[in-house]
Amino acid sequence: MNAEQWRLHDHLSSRSDNHFLKSLPEDAYLRLRPFLETFDVPNGYVIPNTRAAYSYLYFPLTCVLNIQGELTDGATTEVATIGRYGFFGVNAMMGVSGMGGSAIAIHGGRMVRLRNLPGGSILMSVPSIVRDMLRYFVFRNHLATMAVICQRHHSLEQRLAHWLTMMRIQTRIDDLDVTHEQLGRLLGVRREGVSEAMKHLEVAGIVSQTRGHLHLADPSRLRHHACGCLDESRAIHAKFFPNRTLDFWELLPGSAPAAAPNERRESACVNARG
Ligand SMILES: [Zn+2]
Known part of the structure; x- marks a missing residue:
């Protein structure tokens, strides 16, 4: 460095x-x-x-x-x-x-x-920051647990749509410089699998891509292609950071209100079967 x-x-x-x-x-x-x-x-x-x-x-x-x-x-x-x-x-x-x-x-x-x-x-x-830091680590721990379940039960296309949607929330932009090779390493799958899933999203008009560059053409539909883990993440985040929830999802078109736990669980199961 x-x-x-x-x-x-x-x-x-x-x-x-x-x-x-x-x-x-x-x-x-x-x-x-x-x-x-x-x-x-x-x-x-x-x-x-x-x-x-x-x-x-x-x-x-x-x-x-x-x-x-x-x-x-x-x-x-x-x-x-x-x-x-x-x-x-x-x-x-x-x-x-x-x-x-x-x-x-x-x-x-x-x-x-x-x-x-x-x-x-x-x-x-600063007590308020210590509390926020602890909350953040518990939130991260929840996400890590969900990631294990997600990898086992949800399709690669759903996981890819989830990952891309979360990147859009973090970056606030619709263009990413990322290769299929990188996405494969991030998601723990082969590059060929990423290319196939990405092709489905491209044919549906949700993303467009050139070599090493990805444009999120329809973030709203991308969000609805994502697995139930997306709403699960949102609900957990709202629980730990109630004052930041709106901002966390503000740039996510078509975002539905956080569902009740039972409803979310059913949604995740439907996605797992789909
Ligand atoms: Zn998932």
Whole structure:
């Protein structure tokens, strides 16, 4: 990592792009500000699994990080996707240097980082932020559990539509630079399977694609192609962050109100059979 790439975070207004920085009380933010650094992260940027890199907390503003689990034979699968609604690197605050996986910018953009000492200590002195961070980790744990069920029960086309819809929520744009090879690694499937599922979405007029570039032509219909996990995620997020729910889904056309738990479970089962 090139230290010169990072510079003092001097764009006060841009902190609202990340919901954790946004929710900081003003006095806490002003105390943290001298320790915040900004970097325009290119597509494919890697936060390596090193002690130096993991001595920071990372807050995506407009970029999206993909956390990948990796086996010793090199096989990888997405463990989590983190954008403006989250943060990454809390291990350092717990005295653990490393994650067992790397973070890769699946979508380039601006990111802020905060050195654990003293920045993390200042954060931990703000009760409302500690509560939000704990809620976020429980939310992430729910998503990880759902991902296991999703991989077992839902079709690749549904999972692909789910992933693309979540990326649209995080990035707020309809164009992504991502290859079928990358999507295969993220979803833990072969590239050929991604190409076939993508072809179905393209024939339906939901996406259009050129080599390495994807345009979400009809996000509303894309959202309805996604498996029931999408509404499940929404309902769980609403439970943990009731004041942020509207914003989380505001750019998701055709989004239905969060269903009751029983209704959601039935929906997921129907999708699993479909
Ligand atoms: Zn699913």
